[in-house]
Amino acid sequence: MASISKVGKKGEIVLKKPERDIAGIKPGDYVAIIGRPNAIIIKKIYSLEELLNRPKKVRLTLEELKKLRKEIRDEINKRLSV
Helix, strand or coil: CCCCCCCCCCCCCCCCHHHHHHHCCCCCCEEEEEEECCEEEEEEECCHHHHHHCCCCCCCCHHHHHHHHHHHHHHHHHHHCC
């Protein structure tokens, strides 16, 4: 989503609600502002509580990871030798 905002006299930029909602930015949140040539990137900085409450993506033991890596290597080798 994109929108147009006017930069204020003191350099302030107001983020519109749809953009804030998509980025998960709420009043009081901290953001990182990264300047690039002809661009500015704004990223939300998650609080420790938000990070700890995020759903876990994957939970593997080292042995399970090694087993998966071996299976993937075997499958790749099998496909390459056909």
